């Protein structure tokens with residue numbers, strides 16, 4: 113689904129990511145760990161094609177096509193969707209409007225919103241004055257309307273309260289499985305267990321692992337992928353030894 | 368074009384002629400003119416209006432009140448009918464303010480008188496249209512609006528010209544009196560043409576516990592428009608809001624804003640403007656003068672430059688006492704790339720994203736306005752955008 117080869121990304125002339133190789137196969141969900149400032153957000157922004165994140169080397173392929181130089185909206189149209197860590201506010205554009213932009217039909221908008229308890233925000237300006245948790249739900253809702261094949265989540269659960277975390281966790285799970293919220297009670301076990309969509313989820317806490325079956329985790333350290341492995345094992349490793357271990361891994365790799 | 372206002376030679380415009388017959392049914396207005404009026408917010412069906420006043424050049428072509436408790440007249444008839452009205456003429460506006468007020472004092476061509484009697488509430492807005500039809504004409508009107516004690520009055524004024532008019536001058540003297548506990552909203556939509564010079568001169572007097580909401584929208588070309596409508600809050604606990612939405616294409620020069628004197632305890636005022644230039648010159652002014660402790664006032668001035676134009680924001684706060692709260696927020700620039708790209712990530716092309724953001728930028732929710740009127744304003748902006756973007 114997504115193949116990244118030897119990617120090097122610069123932000124304002126400074127190298128932020130280097131030697132990134134990453135493959136997310138169809139139907140698989142990958143986790144991305146890494147300390148603050150290690151480049152996780154930058155990697156997702158580069159995959160999405162944001163102009164501040166300049167690919168100076170390597171390439172990004174999606175569904176077999178080289179998308180390294182495609183404009184953002186064409187990547188979106190091909191089926192990449194992203195939930196942002198810090199989305200901009202847009203004055204005068206209502207949540208209702210942006211959901212339609214994302215592809216929701218008039219009569220779907222309210223149903224989608226009620227899934228993540230967001231009905232009362234439909235006539236608010238997008239992200240204007242939203243709390244941290246509200247931003248997460250708004251982002252998720254937009255992805256639900258977009259229904260992409262590759263879902264990029266940038267810390268979807270950070271700062272979310274205990275009650276909402278299961279709401280968000282489950283919504284992400286269903287989104288990854290391509291099951292629309294309304295239908296989930298009726299679908300068969302087989303439908304539930306066969307995933308076509310792929311995911312890449314940035315998390316610090318790993319709470320999302322309680323809701324989503326993740327196949328693999330990568331640790332980003334200082335702009336490089338330090339290691340790869342079972343998500344729970346890596347999470348355990350990080351919580352016991354901290355990211356300090358990654359330095360050793362990186363050194364080993366480079367030897 | 369020079370950055371300063373061009374000198375306007377009032378003498379070169381014609382003050383005679385411009386007579387037109389009275390029209391009973393607005394549908395008899397030629398389709399072209401109707402279209403121009405509709406773009407200025409006029410409802411030709413009159414269904415959702417509590418009264419209508421239409422003046423073309425120097426003639427009152429239609430004048431009707433449709434609700435008890437309200438009154439819509441031309442100013443000459445009103446002055447004949449009400450002796451006391453003379454006290455209100457030139458009470459708020461000083462006829463010696465400038466050459467335009469002097470001109471209007473010297474030669475005047477009607478104007479409207481709109482009043483809500485004590486306690487009356489307009490179900491629908493009253494509409495007034497000031498229309499320029501004849502080339503090179505000067506239309507000097509004098510309007511008086513009185514919202515009597517405890518009344519609620521909503522007015523939409525549409526100012527426009529016939530489609531191919533290449534030159535004209537509009538001078539509008541307006542005096543608004545918002546009495547104790549009354550609520551007046553005045554929404555002015557301008558739809559001029561490239562060669563027209565416009566000089567409104569408006570003063571509002573707001574009494575205790577009264578509210579005045581002034582909305583001004585101009586989305587289409589005008590040669591030169593300059594105004595600085597001013598409100599004096601003479602009673603305690605008044606609320607005043609000025610909202611302006613200004614768009615200038617190349618060749619347009621608009622110098623507009625609002626000024627509010629907060630003179631009594633508990634008064635609140637807000638001036639909000641959204642300006643876009645696609646090549647024209649905008650001077651967006653705002654001036655709040657707080658004279659007593661405890662007043663609150665806020666000014667917000669946002670501008671987008673989408674072409675070779677100029678936006679000159681001049682927000683002024685003038686505190687003349689201790690213990691008052693005044694603030695302002697001003698920003699002029701281009702659309703944030705981040706916002707465009709965010710919408711692109713949702714599937715829009717760059718152009719589509721830009722136009723969504725521009726539309727959002729102009730989409731101001733005006734507090735205290737009845738939903739129906741807000742809808743009218745949204746509609747006017749949508750129509751204007753279609754013509755424009």
Ligand SMILES: Nc1ncnc2c1ncn2[C@@H]1O[C@H](COP(=O)(O)OP(=O)(O)OP(=O)(O)O)[C@@H](O)[C@H]1O
Pocket residue numbers: 123124128146147148149150151152153154155164197
């Ligand atoms: N626009 C920018 N201008 C300057 N530096 C930037 C910019 N964007 C990112 N960076 C820098 O790039 C590095 C990686 O940032 P990034 O946001 O990708 O980190 P992250 O791994 O997502 O961190 P966090 O866990 O805190 O979200 C940081 O040092 C950051 O300061």
Ligand SMILES: [Mg+2]
Pocket residue numbers: 152153154197266
């Ligand atoms: Mg980040």
